[in-house]
Amino acid sequence: MSFDSRSLPGFIDEEKIESVIAATAKPDAVRVREILAKAREAKGLDAEETATLLQLDNEELDAELFATAKKVKQTIYGNRLVLFAPLYITNECYNRCAYCGFNATNSDLKRRTLSEDEIRAEVEVLERLGHKRLLLVYGEHPRLDADWMARTIQVVYDTVSEKSGEIRRVNINCAPQTVDGFRKLHDVGIGTYQCFQETYHKATYDKAHLGGPKKDYLWRLYAMHRAMEAGIDDVGMGPLLGLYDYRFEILALMQHAADLEKHFGVGPHTISFPRLEPALNADMAFNPPHPLTDSQFKRMVAVLRLAVPYTGLILSTRENAAMRRELLELGVSQISAGSRTYPGAYSDPSYDRPDVQQFCVGDSRSLDEVIAELVSLGYLPSWCTACYRLGRTGEHFMELAKKGFIQEFCHPNALLTFNEYLHDYASESTREAGRKLIEKEAAGCPENRRELVASRLQRIDGGERDLYI
Missing domain, CATH: 1.20.58 (Methane Monooxygenase Hydroxylase; Chain G, domain 1)
Known part of the structure; x- marks a missing residue:
């Protein structure tokens, strides 16, 4: 089956999700503890179990949930924590997303696409800080195609600076490609392909995406399928929290993961859960339609760790340092550090630039400051890339992880x-x-x-x- 078609049927069952949420609206303490007992076995949770835990409203049960998530995370991941940095290659985009500062209609945003020399300069700065793993971030524009992205990826890999300065793993966050386009990215050696559906709720998706190719809900929904069809073993996905009911988004995410497992034998390698943050001229980002409280956010991360125990959970610098510290215990296994969210940012001494950045950063500490705190808390920072270079990826990685x-x-x-x-x-x-x-x-x-x-x-x-x- 090819997933390049634009007439595929879709697989998100909204009616079923809403039904499960309604049926688990008032969790029973006995049922909650049964689910937590199962979760301690680290075999994952189904939709009903996940929905039940997401809807807790009891401090005692929350404490038991958090303790269970902490135990499962410690059992699987120990105290190891992977670090990376995002590198924005371009903020040019011709999509009209109501929540994003890169919106094509935002005439106040200063547009920039890095040249190869500018990419090298950014990478050298990051290498001199100690980074080994980067997430390259791209907008969507007709002239910035898969061939061009492949060249920029190669530039990053080819840039080597003093000491041990080299990037050993390049992950990418870019617009959905055709299978052929994804093959070009696979052939140049990317690690994880990351793409967020933003919201799985179709009516909300239509309201938030007003123009451009991103308006095609199903083309984006099947992006992971095309990437895996092209040979990319590891994919990363997630919702943009705040656009719609987070309970719906998490259950839809699980349906997405299940469909990947159905076709390819393995679900996502990583899951992210960014919350909407203020962005230039994006009213929806300042006023999220469905904001999450901090307590709901913490509960959601803990539930995700139990629902998909062997999947990496990524936390960005959208969250402040205090929230990041709390979420490390509850399930997060990868974090960005020292992040800047616009092209050329790492070479720019005045990095707080709302006129060019995608969103406001909540944790602006340097990489070394973050590492110092992690060490003080007993975490082991990691930049390991051995699995990807030895072929321990995709389904093979998941099989090994469970052992x-x-x-x-x-x-x-x-x-x-x-x-x-x-x-x-x-x-x-x-x-x-x-x-x-x-x-x-x-x-x-x-x-x-x-x-x-x-x-x-x-x-x-x-x-x-x-x-x-």
Whole structure:
């Protein structure tokens, strides 16, 4: 079956979702605890179970939910936390999205598309900070096609700076492509393809997307299918929270994941859940139709961790530092740090630029400041890319993850990449605290890995780089 057709039937069953939400509107404590008991087995949740937990309104049950999410996250991921940065390549776009500062009708936005030299300059800045994983972000414009994007990706991979400066994994967030277009991106070596449906509720989608190719709901809905048909193993998806009822969005997201599993044997590699943030000349971004309270947001993240226990959960710098800190415990496994949201931002000393950025950033701390806090909280920062370079992706990754693979491989590799960062980029105070953490974590490695990890840490101390298991 090809997913390039624009006349596919769709698979989001809105009536069923609304029915499940209505049926679970007043969760029973006994039923909630039954669901939490199942969730502790880390086998996922169905729609009814997920909806039940999303609709909790009881502090005692919330506390039990949060404790369960924390336990499941710790069991699967340990204290490891992956870091990355977004790199905006262009803010040119000819879509008319009512919530976005890049809206084609926003005449106050200063448009810019980076040249290859400007991309190199941005990458060098990020490499000098210690980043190894980037998410390239593109608008949608007729002349900025898959061939052009492939060239920009290659520029990023080819840019190498001093010390251990190199980008080892490029993920991309771009407009839906044809299968042929996705193959071009796959062939140049992208990691995860990320695309958000924004809202799965069709009537809301139509109101929020007023023009441009993004107005085609089904073309966007099947973007992940085309990407996977083109050979891209890892895809990342999510809703833009605030456009419609978050309970509906999460259940629709699960239907999306289920349809990918039906056709390709595996669902999304990552899920994101950005909340609407203010954006230049975008009234809907300042006044979300369906805003989430912080307590609803925290509950949603915890429920997601239980519903899809082996799927990476990504938290951006849209949220402030305090909220990010809380959500790390409840299920988040990847975060961006030191983010800037417009083209050329990392080379721009006056980075707070509403006239060019996509949205307002809630956490503006530097990468080193974020890492220092993570270490103080006992988290192990990671820039590991071994899985992607060794072919441990897609369905293969999920199979291994369910057998304890993350602790067996990802944790040791996190130690190696963190040791690189401490040697080459960390401030003195972060380096001192980080070395104590590495010593403690290395001593706690599984016995069959301990000697190997110690040996490779020593090799990094001696000047070798990019070692992994």
